[in-house]
Amino acid sequence: MTARPTFTELLDWIEGRLTDEAAAAVATYVDSGDPATSASVAWIRDFLAAAGSMPLSQPPPDLSARLRGVFDELHRPMRAEGWSDAWLLQDARSGLAAAGVRSSADGGVHLAFDSELGRFVLDATGAGVGEVDVQGLVMLAPGAGGVDLAFLAHGDLRRAVRTTPDGRFDARGVPLDVDELWLTSGATRVRATLDLRR
Amino acid sequence: MVTDTDLLRRCRRRDAEAWNQLVGRYERLVYTVALRNGLSAEDAADVTQATFVALVDALDRLRDDEKIASWLMTVARRQAWRTRNLSRRTTTLEAAPEGATDPFADWATTTALHDALTTLGGTCRELLVALYFEPDAPSYAEIAQRFGRSIGGIGPLRGRCLDKLRAIMGEEA
Numbered sequence: 521m522t523a524r525p526t527f528t529e530l531l532d533w534i535e536g537r538l539t540d541e542a543a544a545a546v547a548t549y550v551d552s553g554d555p556a557t558s559a560s561v562a563w564i565r566d567f568l569a570a571a572g573s574m575p576l577s578q579p580p581p582d583l584s585a586r587l588r589g590v591f592d593e594l595h596r597p598m599r600a601e602g603w604s605d606a607w608l609l610q611d612a613r614s615g616l617a618a619a620g621v622r623s624s625a626d627g628g629v630h631l632a633f634d635s636e637l638g639r640f641v642l643d644a645t646g647a648g649v650g651e652v653d654v655q656g657l658v659m660l661a662p663g664a665g666g667v668d669l670a671f672l673a674h675g676d677l678r679r680a681v682r683t684t685p686d687g688r689f690d691a692r693g694v695p696l697d698v699d700e701l702w703l704t705s706g707a708t709r710v711r712a713t714l715d716l717r718r
Numbered sequence: 719m720v721t722d723t724d725l726l727r728r729c730r731r732r733d734a735e736a737w738n739q740l741v742g743r744y745e746r747l748v749y750t751v752a753l754r755n756g757l758s759a760e761d762a763a764d765v766t767q768a769t770f771v772a773l774v775d776a777l778d779r780l781r782d783d784e785k786i787a788s789w790l791m792t793v794a795r796r797q798a799w800r801t802r803n804l805s806r807r808t809t810t811l812e813a814a815p816e817g818a819t820d821p822f823a824d825w826a827t828t829t830a831l832h833d834a835l836t837t838l839g840g841t842c843r844e845l846l847v848a849l850y851f852e853p854d855a856p857s858y859a860e861i862a863q864r865f866g867r868s869i870g871g872i873g874p875l876r877g878r879c880l881d882k883l884r885a886i887m888g889e890e891a
Contacts, residue, residue, distance in 0.1 A: 528877025575853035576746035591737040682768035
Protein backbone atom coordinates (compact mmCIF):
# COMPACT_ATOMS: atom_id res chain seq x y z
CA MET A 521 0.00 0.00 0.00
CA THR A 522 1.44 3.32 -1.02
CA ALA A 523 -1.60 5.49 -0.28
CA ARG A 524 -2.15 6.50 3.33
CA PRO A 525 -4.96 4.34 4.87
CA THR A 526 -8.11 6.20 5.77
CA PHE A 527 -9.16 6.54 9.40
CA THR A 528 -11.86 3.92 8.83
CA GLU A 529 -9.35 1.53 7.27
CA LEU A 530 -7.10 1.94 10.29
CA LEU A 531 -10.06 1.24 12.56
CA ASP A 532 -10.98 -1.84 10.51
CA TRP A 533 -7.39 -3.01 10.73
CA ILE A 534 -7.18 -2.60 14.49
CA GLU A 535 -10.51 -4.36 14.95
CA GLY A 536 -9.44 -7.21 12.67
CA ARG A 537 -12.11 -6.57 10.06
CA LEU A 538 -9.85 -6.52 6.98
CA THR A 539 -8.89 -9.37 4.69
CA ASP A 540 -5.40 -10.73 5.23
CA GLU A 541 -4.13 -8.96 2.15
CA ALA A 542 -5.61 -5.60 3.07
CA ALA A 543 -4.46 -5.95 6.67
CA ALA A 544 -0.91 -6.66 5.53
CA ALA A 545 -0.92 -3.57 3.36
CA VAL A 546 -2.15 -1.38 6.22
CA ALA A 547 0.40 -2.90 8.58
CA THR A 548 3.17 -2.12 6.13
CA TYR A 549 2.08 1.50 5.91
CA VAL A 550 1.77 1.82 9.67
CA ASP A 551 5.25 0.38 10.08
CA SER A 552 6.60 3.03 7.73
CA GLY A 553 6.29 5.48 10.60
CA ASP A 554 4.09 8.12 8.99
CA PRO A 555 3.40 10.49 11.94
CA ALA A 556 -0.24 11.20 11.07
CA THR A 557 -1.01 7.51 10.67
CA SER A 558 0.77 6.66 13.91
CA ALA A 559 -1.20 9.34 15.72
CA SER A 560 -4.48 7.97 14.35
CA VAL A 561 -3.58 4.43 15.37
CA ALA A 562 -2.60 5.56 18.86
CA TRP A 563 -5.84 7.54 19.26
CA ILE A 564 -8.00 4.60 18.14
CA ARG A 565 -6.23 2.24 20.53
CA ASP A 566 -6.66 4.71 23.40
CA PHE A 567 -10.34 5.13 22.58
CA LEU A 568 -10.97 1.40 22.47
CA ALA A 569 -9.16 0.95 25.79
CA ALA A 570 -11.13 3.76 27.45
CA ALA A 571 -14.48 2.54 26.10
CA GLY A 572 -13.72 -1.06 26.98
CA SER A 573 -12.74 -0.11 30.51
CA MET A 574 -16.24 1.09 31.35
CA PRO A 575 -19.05 -0.80 29.63
CA LEU A 576 -22.41 0.70 30.52
CA SER A 577 -24.61 -1.37 32.81
CA GLN A 578 -28.36 -1.38 32.34
CA PRO A 579 -30.22 -0.17 35.44
CA PRO A 580 -33.07 -2.35 36.70
CA PRO A 581 -36.43 -1.46 35.09
CA ASP A 582 -37.96 -0.24 38.36
CA LEU A 583 -35.13 2.28 38.75
CA SER A 584 -35.66 3.57 35.21
CA ALA A 585 -39.33 4.10 36.02
CA ARG A 586 -38.47 5.90 39.27
CA LEU A 587 -35.98 8.20 37.53
CA ARG A 588 -38.62 9.21 35.00
CA GLY A 589 -41.05 9.85 37.82
CA VAL A 590 -38.67 12.07 39.78
CA PHE A 591 -39.33 15.08 37.58
CA ASP A 592 -43.09 15.10 38.09
CA GLU A 593 -42.72 14.10 41.71
CA LEU A 594 -40.67 17.22 42.44
CA HIS A 595 -42.64 19.64 40.29
CA ARG A 596 -46.24 18.62 40.09
CA PRO A 597 -48.61 20.68 42.19
CA MET A 598 -49.73 18.74 45.20
CA ARG A 599 -52.78 16.63 44.67
CA ALA A 600 -55.06 15.51 47.42
CA GLU A 601 -54.61 11.80 46.77
CA GLY A 602 -51.79 10.02 48.51
CA TRP A 603 -50.59 13.01 50.52
CA SER A 604 -50.59 13.54 54.22
CA ASP A 605 -49.51 16.44 56.39
CA ALA A 606 -46.56 16.34 58.76
CA TRP A 607 -47.21 17.83 62.15
CA LEU A 608 -44.82 20.07 64.00
CA LEU A 609 -43.42 18.60 67.17
CA GLN A 610 -40.86 21.20 68.01
CA ASP A 611 -39.86 24.70 66.98
CA ALA A 612 -36.91 25.96 68.95
CA ARG A 613 -38.00 29.54 68.28
CA SER A 614 -41.04 29.00 70.45
CA GLY A 615 -38.83 28.59 73.50
CA LEU A 616 -40.48 25.29 74.29
CA ALA A 617 -37.50 23.16 73.46
CA ALA A 618 -37.89 19.65 74.69
CA ALA A 619 -35.07 17.72 76.25
CA GLY A 620 -32.40 17.01 73.66
CA VAL A 621 -33.53 19.75 71.26
CA ARG A 622 -31.25 22.72 70.96
CA SER A 623 -32.55 26.13 71.79
CA SER A 624 -32.45 29.04 69.37
CA ALA A 625 -29.52 30.59 71.19
CA ASP A 626 -27.19 29.75 68.30
CA GLY A 627 -29.32 31.79 65.92
CA GLY A 628 -30.50 28.91 63.76
CA VAL A 629 -33.91 27.44 63.15
CA HIS A 630 -34.46 23.97 64.57
CA LEU A 631 -37.62 22.11 63.69
CA ALA A 632 -38.88 18.61 64.42
CA PHE A 633 -41.86 16.94 62.76
CA ASP A 634 -43.68 13.66 62.87
CA SER A 635 -45.22 12.19 59.75
CA GLU A 636 -46.39 9.09 57.96
CA LEU A 637 -42.76 8.57 56.88
CA GLY A 638 -41.50 8.87 60.45
CA ARG A 639 -40.02 11.70 62.44
CA PHE A 640 -37.73 14.21 60.81
CA VAL A 641 -35.69 17.10 62.09
CA LEU A 642 -34.01 19.97 60.30
CA ASP A 643 -31.62 22.76 61.21
CA ALA A 644 -31.43 25.91 59.11
CA THR A 645 -28.47 28.24 59.49
CA GLY A 646 -27.75 31.47 57.70
CA ALA A 647 -25.85 31.15 54.40
CA GLY A 648 -25.90 34.04 51.95
CA VAL A 649 -28.26 36.97 51.78
CA GLY A 650 -31.79 35.61 51.88
CA GLU A 651 -30.61 32.02 52.04
CA VAL A 652 -30.07 29.30 54.62
CA ASP A 653 -28.30 25.96 54.62
CA VAL A 654 -30.60 23.18 55.77
CA GLN A 655 -29.34 19.97 57.27
CA GLY A 656 -31.52 17.28 58.70
CA LEU A 657 -32.44 13.69 59.29
CA VAL A 658 -35.47 11.63 58.37
CA MET A 659 -35.70 8.74 60.82
CA LEU A 660 -36.37 5.99 58.33
CA ALA A 661 -37.17 2.41 59.04
CA PRO A 662 -34.20 0.14 58.29
CA GLY A 663 -34.05 -0.70 54.58
CA ALA A 664 -36.58 1.95 53.66
CA GLY A 665 -34.20 3.60 51.16
CA GLY A 666 -33.81 7.31 50.60
CA VAL A 667 -36.42 10.03 50.54
CA ASP A 668 -36.72 12.76 47.91
CA LEU A 669 -37.18 16.25 49.36
CA ALA A 670 -38.54 19.28 47.54
CA PHE A 671 -38.37 22.78 49.05
CA LEU A 672 -40.98 25.06 47.53
CA ALA A 673 -41.85 28.72 47.72
CA HIS A 674 -45.41 29.63 46.78
CA GLY A 675 -45.72 26.29 44.97
CA ASP A 676 -42.53 26.61 42.89
CA LEU A 677 -39.62 24.25 43.36
CA ARG A 678 -36.59 26.01 44.85
CA ARG A 679 -34.32 23.18 45.91
CA ALA A 680 -34.41 19.39 45.61
CA VAL A 681 -32.28 16.80 47.36
CA ARG A 682 -32.37 13.09 48.14
CA THR A 683 -31.46 11.80 51.56
CA THR A 684 -28.70 9.29 52.05
CA PRO A 685 -29.95 5.74 52.71
CA ASP A 686 -29.72 6.44 56.46
CA GLY A 687 -31.97 9.47 56.10
CA ARG A 688 -29.57 12.42 56.30
CA PHE A 689 -29.90 15.38 53.99
CA ASP A 690 -28.06 18.60 53.29
CA ALA A 691 -29.55 21.36 51.15
CA ARG A 692 -27.37 24.40 50.59
CA GLY A 693 -28.56 27.87 49.68
CA VAL A 694 -32.26 27.35 50.36
CA PRO A 695 -34.15 30.64 49.81
CA LEU A 696 -35.71 32.07 52.96
CA ASP A 697 -39.07 32.41 51.26
CA VAL A 698 -39.44 28.62 51.11
CA ASP A 699 -42.72 27.83 52.81
CA GLU A 700 -43.28 24.16 52.07
CA LEU A 701 -41.38 20.89 52.14
CA TRP A 702 -42.42 17.74 50.30
CA LEU A 703 -41.05 14.33 51.24
CA THR A 704 -41.58 11.42 48.87
CA SER A 705 -40.73 7.77 49.37
CA GLY A 706 -42.39 5.49 46.87
CA ALA A 707 -46.13 6.04 47.11
CA THR A 708 -45.88 7.82 50.45
CA ARG A 709 -45.95 11.60 50.19
CA VAL A 710 -45.80 14.04 53.04
CA ARG A 711 -46.17 17.79 53.10
CA ALA A 712 -44.83 20.08 55.84
CA THR A 713 -45.35 23.81 56.23
CA LEU A 714 -42.05 25.58 56.75
CA ASP A 715 -40.93 28.95 58.01
CA LEU A 716 -37.16 29.20 57.90
CA ARG A 717 -36.91 32.85 58.95
CA ARG A 718 -35.44 33.53 62.33
CA MET B 719 -32.07 13.97 16.86
CA VAL B 720 -32.69 16.42 19.71
CA THR B 721 -29.54 17.77 21.39
CA ASP B 722 -28.97 17.65 25.13
CA THR B 723 -28.97 21.44 25.19
CA ASP B 724 -32.47 21.44 23.72
CA LEU B 725 -33.60 18.80 26.20
CA LEU B 726 -32.22 20.77 29.14
CA ARG B 727 -33.90 23.92 27.85
CA ARG B 728 -37.21 22.07 27.70
CA CYS B 729 -36.65 20.58 31.15
CA ARG B 730 -36.34 24.12 32.49
CA ARG B 731 -39.82 24.70 31.11
CA ARG B 732 -40.95 21.60 33.03
CA ASP B 733 -41.32 19.39 29.98
CA ALA B 734 -41.52 15.88 31.43
CA GLU B 735 -41.05 14.22 28.04
CA ALA B 736 -37.70 16.01 27.62
CA TRP B 737 -36.74 14.78 31.08
CA ASN B 738 -37.59 11.21 30.08
CA GLN B 739 -35.32 11.46 27.04
CA LEU B 740 -32.50 12.88 29.13
CA VAL B 741 -32.86 10.04 31.65
CA GLY B 742 -32.84 7.56 28.77
CA ARG B 743 -29.54 8.93 27.52
CA TYR B 744 -27.70 9.04 30.83
CA GLU B 745 -29.20 6.54 33.27
CA ARG B 746 -26.74 3.80 32.24
CA LEU B 747 -23.75 6.10 32.57
CA VAL B 748 -24.71 7.31 36.04
CA TYR B 749 -25.62 3.81 37.25
CA THR B 750 -22.34 2.45 35.90
CA VAL B 751 -20.28 5.10 37.70
CA ALA B 752 -22.04 4.20 40.94
CA LEU B 753 -21.52 0.46 40.46
CA ARG B 754 -17.87 0.88 39.60
CA ASN B 755 -17.31 2.76 42.83
CA GLY B 756 -17.87 -0.49 44.68
CA LEU B 757 -21.56 -0.13 45.56
CA SER B 758 -24.14 -2.90 45.64
CA ALA B 759 -26.86 -2.82 42.98
CA GLU B 760 -29.29 -1.43 45.58
CA ASP B 761 -26.96 1.36 46.69
CA ALA B 762 -26.02 2.14 43.08
CA ALA B 763 -29.70 2.55 42.28
CA ASP B 764 -30.11 4.93 45.21
CA VAL B 765 -27.07 6.95 44.13
CA THR B 766 -28.44 7.09 40.59
CA GLN B 767 -31.72 8.48 41.86
CA ALA B 768 -29.92 10.99 44.09
CA THR B 769 -27.88 12.13 41.08
CA PHE B 770 -30.95 12.78 38.95
CA VAL B 771 -32.64 14.59 41.84
CA ALA B 772 -29.50 16.74 42.01
CA LEU B 773 -29.90 17.45 38.29
CA VAL B 774 -33.47 18.65 38.82
CA ASP B 775 -32.13 20.85 41.60
CA ALA B 776 -29.31 22.25 39.44
CA LEU B 777 -31.22 22.74 36.17
CA ASP B 778 -31.13 26.51 36.40
CA ARG B 779 -27.55 26.66 37.63
CA LEU B 780 -25.68 24.43 35.16
CA ARG B 781 -22.73 26.33 33.73
CA ASP B 782 -22.32 24.38 30.52
CA ASP B 783 -25.10 22.23 29.09
CA GLU B 784 -22.62 20.43 26.82
CA LYS B 785 -20.77 19.14 29.86
CA ILE B 786 -23.82 17.37 31.25
CA ALA B 787 -22.15 13.94 31.03
CA SER B 788 -19.15 14.88 33.18
CA TRP B 789 -21.42 16.82 35.56
CA LEU B 790 -23.59 13.74 36.13
CA MET B 791 -20.55 11.46 36.44
CA THR B 792 -18.94 13.74 39.01
CA VAL B 793 -22.10 14.05 41.10
CA ALA B 794 -22.61 10.27 40.96
CA ARG B 795 -19.05 9.64 42.05
CA ARG B 796 -19.37 12.02 45.02
CA GLN B 797 -22.68 10.46 46.03
CA ALA B 798 -21.12 7.01 45.75
CA TRP B 799 -18.22 8.00 47.97
CA ARG B 800 -20.67 9.32 50.53
CA THR B 801 -22.72 6.12 50.48
CA ARG B 802 -19.63 3.97 50.68
CA ASN B 803 -18.39 5.88 53.69
CA LEU B 804 -21.76 5.42 55.39
CA SER B 805 -21.60 1.72 54.67
CA ARG B 806 -18.12 1.44 56.12
CA ARG B 807 -19.32 2.78 59.42
CA THR B 808 -21.72 -0.13 59.77
CA THR B 809 -19.57 -2.98 58.51
CA THR B 810 -16.55 -4.65 59.99
CA LEU B 811 -13.18 -4.08 58.43
CA GLU B 812 -13.14 -7.67 57.20
CA ALA B 813 -16.46 -7.15 55.45
CA ALA B 814 -15.47 -3.87 53.79
CA PRO B 815 -16.42 -4.01 50.11
CA GLU B 816 -13.81 -4.34 47.48
CA GLY B 817 -13.34 -1.45 45.13
CA ALA B 818 -12.31 0.91 47.89
CA THR B 819 -9.70 2.38 45.58
CA ASP B 820 -10.73 4.68 42.78
CA PRO B 821 -11.69 2.40 39.87
CA PHE B 822 -11.11 5.08 37.27
CA ALA B 823 -7.49 5.06 36.21
CA ASP B 824 -7.93 8.28 34.29
CA TRP B 825 -11.06 10.10 35.40
CA ALA B 826 -10.30 13.18 33.29
CA THR B 827 -10.05 11.10 30.12
CA THR B 828 -13.22 9.16 30.92
CA THR B 829 -15.28 12.28 31.57
CA ALA B 830 -13.82 14.08 28.55
CA LEU B 831 -14.76 11.12 26.37
CA HIS B 832 -18.37 11.19 27.53
CA ASP B 833 -18.58 14.97 27.17
CA ALA B 834 -17.27 14.61 23.62
CA LEU B 835 -19.94 12.00 22.91
CA THR B 836 -22.52 14.51 24.17
CA THR B 837 -21.15 17.14 21.82
CA LEU B 838 -21.12 14.62 18.97
CA GLY B 839 -24.78 13.83 19.65
CA GLY B 840 -27.31 12.41 17.23
CA THR B 841 -27.01 9.08 15.46
CA CYS B 842 -23.22 9.09 15.74
CA ARG B 843 -23.36 9.20 19.53
CA GLU B 844 -25.98 6.47 19.69
CA LEU B 845 -24.02 4.30 17.26
CA LEU B 846 -20.70 4.61 19.09
CA VAL B 847 -22.33 3.96 22.45
CA ALA B 848 -24.04 0.87 21.03
CA LEU B 849 -20.88 -0.46 19.41
CA TYR B 850 -18.29 0.31 22.04
CA PHE B 851 -19.99 0.81 25.41
CA GLU B 852 -22.59 -1.95 25.54
CA PRO B 853 -21.30 -4.90 27.56
CA ASP B 854 -22.70 -7.59 25.25
CA ALA B 855 -20.96 -6.19 22.11
CA PRO B 856 -23.89 -6.34 19.67
CA SER B 857 -23.16 -7.53 16.13
CA TYR B 858 -23.32 -5.27 13.09
CA ALA B 859 -26.49 -7.11 12.08
CA GLU B 860 -28.16 -6.22 15.39
CA ILE B 861 -26.93 -2.65 15.15
CA ALA B 862 -28.12 -2.35 11.55
CA GLN B 863 -31.58 -3.53 12.54
CA ARG B 864 -31.70 -1.19 15.53
CA PHE B 865 -30.68 1.85 13.49
CA GLY B 866 -32.64 0.94 10.36
CA ARG B 867 -29.53 0.84 8.16
CA SER B 868 -27.84 -1.71 5.95
CA ILE B 869 -25.17 -3.88 7.52
CA GLY B 870 -22.67 -2.68 4.94
CA GLY B 871 -23.20 0.91 5.97
CA ILE B 872 -22.45 0.42 9.66
CA GLY B 873 -18.68 0.04 9.35
CA PRO B 874 -18.04 3.18 7.29
CA LEU B 875 -20.50 5.19 9.40
CA ARG B 876 -18.84 4.19 12.67
CA GLY B 877 -15.47 5.20 11.11
CA ARG B 878 -16.78 8.64 10.21
CA CYS B 879 -18.41 9.05 13.61
CA LEU B 880 -15.26 8.07 15.44
CA ASP B 881 -13.21 10.46 13.32
CA LYS B 882 -15.64 13.26 14.27
CA LEU B 883 -15.32 12.30 17.92
CA ARG B 884 -11.56 12.50 17.63
CA ALA B 885 -11.83 15.98 16.12
CA ILE B 886 -14.09 17.11 18.97
CA MET B 887 -11.73 15.75 21.60
CA GLY B 888 -8.84 17.42 19.81
CA GLU B 889 -10.65 20.76 19.89
CA GLU B 890 -11.48 20.43 23.57
CA ALA B 891 -8.01 19.30 24.63
